[in-house]
Every structure is written in structure tokens, then in C-alpha cells.
Amino acid sequence: MRGFRRLSLAAALLLPPTAAAAPHTPQDPVERGLWMQVDEAERKLQTSDFVIRDKALNDYVRGVLCREVGEEQCGEARIYIMRTPYFNASMAPNGMMQVWSGLLLRMENEAQLAAVLGHEFAHYREQHSLRLFHNIREKTNAAAWLGFVPFGFVAQLGIGMSMFSFSREMERDADAKSIDYLVKGGYDPAAATRVWSRLRDEMDAAAIERKAKSRKDKNGGLLATHPPTAERVDTLKTLAAEHPAAARDLGTDRYRAALAPFWADFFDDQAKLNDFGASEYLLKQLAEGGWTAELLFARGELYRRRAQAGDFGAAAGFYRDAVAAGGTMPQIWRGLGLSLIKNGEADADRKEIHEYLRRAPDAEDRGMMVMLAGEPT
């Protein structure tokens, strides 16, 4: 008995504090205070209208995490899929993981999703946020600490921003571990570098449209904790190359099937954010397997809303292509009718708007459309 106790004590001392098999539990009053606040933030999240509760989608995302980190550890994560149209995921020290719909819209395949989930899970397992929390506490005096923690630090949790500001070193660590997770799960480890290089391309596309300098190397805003720098892309590429024998599963078809019921809404959320360059970039990605009626309609909406020279003609073309591709959503004719009016080529009888009203007799904007085009005959 004594021997056993001594052994377990020795084992406890030898184990690096971050490699414990069991999930970390708060160790002192300060950590308990933090846990309480994070738990409170999670309690609020559980009743939030922003959480997507669809079982199939939740099971799918959890399945991806479990495949790469193992069944035992993935049980520590409580995943919340949020209807938030930006690129982000996070995991708090208590196991609360958030995955934003804007992230799901941007991934090309299951391996890329696994790369991001693995990265966040690595932050969690290594207790990065907790280490940072203690680090800040040591470096600031009590007054600064009190002012900072309850209101600035943890208050962020509630608004779904990235949990904590990780140091670059912790980022590199999580990146490296995400590659290990990908390999363990049988995913293509090159997926990680592709996530970030594509984000850089998207930021370039947004900047070109805005006639502004690309934000891709800016360390700020939403991506403050995860700057998609060129160095990062290169490092991930090098790390992936260290696993030449790794499986190369991408899971593109599985990913598309899982997201099929959602992408139109997720894309609509993106398209209404006044970011034509990024939206067009993402739409072309979605259309890699061919332009469906839904994608053509989405593109028509994007061009019609941008409303620059030539856009209404282009939009009308996309709406017509959507009809030709078998599209039946009433909004196709609404968009077509409005585009033709704006382009000065609508028929006097505005038959496209009337077709919209025939197809959607209870449309929420019926009254407005009747004012624009008269009662359908």
C-alpha cells in the first residue's frame, strides 16, 4: 500500500503537468473562479438562439474530432455549432468548444475541418489558455488583474470571440499537434496548410474588391489569435511533409453531404455582409463540383446586390442559368425581375415579378412587389 502510494506520487511528479490523462480540474481559488465564469458563459450558450442544434450536423462534427483525438479524449469536448458568419473556432479550458458556421462554410473537406478542430483541441489539452491566464496574473498587479479579468478577459466568452489571446509559441505548438492528430485520424496532414493558404487567398480577394491592402498579414481583428501568416503556412507544409507515409483521406464527399442542408443559409449569411470579393471566392469554391441552380441563384443575388456597372446584366444571366439548370425557388424570378428593372430592360408587364408572386403567393414582400409590378394576371 505504502509502496503504491509512493509510486503514484512519484508518477504524479514525473508527469509533465500538461500530459495528464484526465481532464484538468481547477487547482486553486483563482482557477476555480475562472472555471465558474467559463461555466456560466457556457450555461448562457446552451440557451442561445445562435446554437445550431441539428443532430446530424452535430454528430458529424463530433465524429470528426473523435476520429482524430480518440474516443476517450473527445468525450471531454462539448461542441457548440454557432450560426456566426465568420471564420473561427475556439475551445475553453472547461471543454466548451465553439465552431462557427462561417468556418464550416470555408472548409473544402473533412480533413480541413479536422485540422482546425485538432488545433483547438491541442490548445485545450495543453492548457494553453490556463497557462496564459496564470502568466498574465503573475505579471500584473492586483488592481490591473481585477480590472482585466472579470470584465475584459472572460467577458469575451459571452460574445463568442476567440477565448484568449495565445502567444505565438502556443500557436506553433497547437499547429504541430494538429498535424499529429490529422495523421492519427488517417487524414491528409497537408490539409492544415491548405486551410490557412486559402484564408490568405480569400483575404486577398476581399481586398482587391475593396481596392484596399490585403489584411492577411495583419495581426488583429477576429484573427488576432490566429494570424494566417506566410510563415505559418510554410511551417505547416514542412510539418506535413514529415509524414510521407501518412494516409491521405480528405473526406470531400462526406463533408459536402454533411453540409448540403446548410450551405445555402451559411452562404446567404456571408453574402449579406458586404464582402463581395470573399463571397465570390467562396462561391467559386462551392461550385467546384459544378454550378447547380442554387449556386447560380446565389451568384445572381451577389451580383444584383453589388449593383455596379454590368452587375445587373450579369445577375440576370445567372438567374436565367439557374432556371435552365432546373431551379424552382420563387426568389429566382424575384431577383431576375428586379435586375431587369434596374438594367432598364424589363417588359412593361414585368412578367418575372408576376411569376415570382404566382410561385410565392404568400411572399412577405408581396405588397411591395405588387406596387412595383401591379397585380399578377
Next chain:
Amino acid sequence: MIRKRIVIAALIAAALPVAPALAGWKLVPAGQPVAVAKSGMTVTPGEDWNRWTARPIKTSEVWTLDGTSLNELYFVAGLAEGKTLFRDIAKKDRPLPKFSKAMLLPDVVEFFESSTRTALQTSLFEIDKVEPDKMSGHDAVRFAFTYAVEGDQLPRKGIAKAAVVNGQLYLVSFVAPSIHYFDRDAAKVNKLLDTVKI
């Protein structure tokens, strides 16, 4: 908690360092026509309101009954081509859409929706109803909407009325929590919207 109100939120970053010492609230008495946003637009409120002396954008004004988190009336009087509906506080990362005088009334509704979604960074925003109306004899649109903001547990409802006159946008919008406050004040606001003169 944070960014739950469109207008106040749009004001925080840009105006707060200057505004607090100067900004205040002035009574708007019931029953008299009052010019809003230093423009030719007037409204005649049926009850006393409080007017914020700070202006989110140059051509705007904010009124409230009990505080802007419970009821907020936002006037935009004569928004010109190329201007944004709210203050463009994050224009490098999340620039707001710009008004165009070529907008048809249905486009104005989409402009309002896109501006609000971008300013509040939300995906939970629905247009519930869009109907034709008149504003001072001009063709106008009246619409209803519902939205929520992440981190704020209170869903909100809104109504708005807008017209494009001489290439400029005139818009009055009202938002309040869908629990209790919206229903309590909607009739007052609908009446007020009918008194808008340009």
C-alpha cells in the same frame, strides 16, 4: 450585453472618446412637429420622447422612451449617395454597404438588412413583412424585422419606414426587445411614422 443596439453600438468606438462630456438627452415634447437630424424632415410625436444630443452619423438622430436598450428610434434624414447607414467604425475589416440613389424601395430594405447584419455581426436577422406606404406623399416602404445579437439573450423586433426623395434616403426605424417592450410601444411608433414630413 455588447453591441445589442445598432446605433449606440455603431457610436461607441468612434464617438465615445469625445462625446460623453458633451452628449446628453433633451426632452422632445408631445404634440408639436419637430425637425429631426437638423434637416427638413419633421415628425409629430404623440408622447414625450428623449432625444440624444450625439449623432451616430451626420444626418441622423436617436430617440428613446426608457433608454436605448428598451426602445430606440433612429432617424436618418437625407442620406446621400455613397454614405453608410450607421457609423462605419470597422471599415477596414467589415465595411458597411453604401447607399446608392439608384436603389429601388426593395433595395432599400436589403440595404438596411445588410447594414444591420454587418454592423452587429449577426446572422439572425429576418425581414418579416415588406409593404408599400407613403411618406409625405412620396412612395415609401414600411417593413418589419426580427433579430438577435450573439451574447445578448434578448431577441429584438423592429419596424421601419423609408423613402428615397431627390436621390437621398429618408428612414425611421424602431427597435425594442420582442418581450413586452416592442408590443407596448409599436402602436405609438406606427402613429409617429405616419406623421413624417419631408
